[in-house]
Amino acid sequence: MPEQPEVERAVRELRSHLVGRVLDRVEVRHPAVGRALDAPACASLTGRTVTGVERRGKHQLLRLDDDRVLHVHFRMAGDWDVGSSDDPLPAHARLVLHLADGGRVALVDPRALSAVSILPSIAAAPELGPDADDPALTPALLRLSLARRRGPIKPVLLDQSVLAGVGNIYASEGLWHAGISPRAPANSLGVRRLAGLLAGVREALRLGAETQARYAESGAAAHLSVYGREGDPCRRCDTAIRRIVQAGRSTYYCPRCQRR
DNA sequence: CGTATCCTGACC
DNA sequence: GGTCAGGATACG
DSSP states (O other): OOSHHHHHHHHHHHHHHHTTOBEEEEEEOOTTTTTTOOHHHHHTTTTOBEEEEEEETTEEEEEETTSOEEEEEOTTTOEEEEEETTSOOOTTEEEEEEETTSEEEEEEOTTOOOEEEEESSGGGSOOOOOBTTOTTOOHHHHHHHHTTOOSBHHHHHTOTTTSBSOOHHHHHHHHHHHTBOTTSBGGGOOHHHHHHHHHHHHHHHHHHHHHHHHOSSOOOOTTOSSTTOTTSBOTTTOOBOEEEEETTEEEEEOTTTOBO
């Protein structure tokens, strides 16, 4: 489920349940998810207090009182389950944070593609482009980072070093809001159209965040205008939405109101 | 640049 | 049985 709005919701949930709490035992329940966490690493987390939880793009950074950081990425299907240690463990719990006060936070991920690691400090956090929401990200700046990208714009929007937080759904959605073809060469877009693209992506993310706030679990896709709507009428012009594949991922768009 | 790979589950 | 899945990365 996780793109920026979903990860933001997860981070807020984590913040309210984890900040100021003490980790008692960290349990890895799937080898792939805990690949970077061997037994000594897990053991070293016992007794640490979580001092803060931050989001960068789709990355979650759980800061600890010894300056280390528990780094979590949900990839395709991760989410948190918050409960108490008395509750039965949910299905597909891949990593479990048992808290000293009896609380329990589990990383639930049916596909087990999530990744968890320990960073020596916040300085070791992955380097990403500016967050899509970052006001410092201007159309002119975006134009600079696209200058040498001749390929279609849509796959470029998924490149976290260009702008962080946007994934496959909101890339399609943002392009629809902006009226730009997913096949438009990235470096063919001028400042004016890039301003529209930024606004479109931000609008898509805002609608996503709104949905996250309304429904704790997503699933209600009413805020999506093109994603998953192949063959359905475009909400602006009634033309049938199309699905194509770019860089191995589905792209949805309206062939009439999204032009190069 | 596109493609394969990591994983598992849902759906046709 | 095949295809697809809201991610990222290693490769040709």
